Amino acid sequence: MIRMVVADDQELVRVGFAMILDAQADIEVVAEAGNGFEAVAAAREHRPDVVLLDIRMPGLDGIEAARIIGVETVCRMVMLTTFDQDDHIFDALRAGASGFLLKDVRRDDLVHAIRVVAAGESLLAPSVTRRLIDQFTSTDSTGLLPMERLAVLTNRERTTLQMLAEGKSNPEIAAAMVVSTHTAKTHVSNVLTKLGLRDRVQAVIAAYETGLVVPGQR
Structure with missing residues (x-):
């Protein structure tokens, strides 16, 4: 319920x-x-x-x-x-x-x-x-959070965060990383937990605000 x-x-x-x-x-x-x-x-x-x-x-x-x-x-x-x-x-x-x-x-x-x-x-x-x-694309929204905040992430988790910012689903992340959907879901969960984020929306915001993803660039 x-x-x-x-x-x-x-x-x-x-x-x-x-x-x-x-x-x-x-x-x-x-x-x-x-x-x-x-x-x-x-x-x-x-x-x-x-x-x-x-x-x-x-x-x-x-x-x-x-x-x-x-x-x-x-x-x-x-x-x-x-x-x-x-x-x-x-x-x-x-x-x-x-x-x-x-x-x-x-x-x-x-x-x-x-x-x-x-x-x-x-x-x-x-x-x-x-x-x-x-x-994001009309203002300078990068660099609002220190890039060092992402130091807690592994390389795979940082890649996962980038793909979250691109709007990719768990199956799409899995396909791009050549892993199972379960593993991709685990990576997403780890990203949220390590960065103290509530959900994927906040993950996208964090990716832009740390400068990991730059508006207009893919």
């Missing part, structure tokens, strides 16, 4: 999402929250598997709430926004968000997103993915 907290300051939106999700046989909404403070409190109390957070809420916004929840719990977080051009997408991902969806998301896509993130994967709407890539 996937246990969830739904946080949005718009009651109709919040209740609507909660009803859709709670109606699923494998999802239980354990709490609702109308702002970031309530979302953090609910995450602390209920320790859900996934928290659905509106990025723009009064008092404590979704990004700050995500940062706190990310530090204090192992909850996975999916961010909601009204516009796919939201300037805070990058900040939300760096705060630990594993997914990013628009509020006009279809019912089936919403449910699918929660299941994907609960399973440990990352999920971004296509328009959000393009926005993230644009963030």
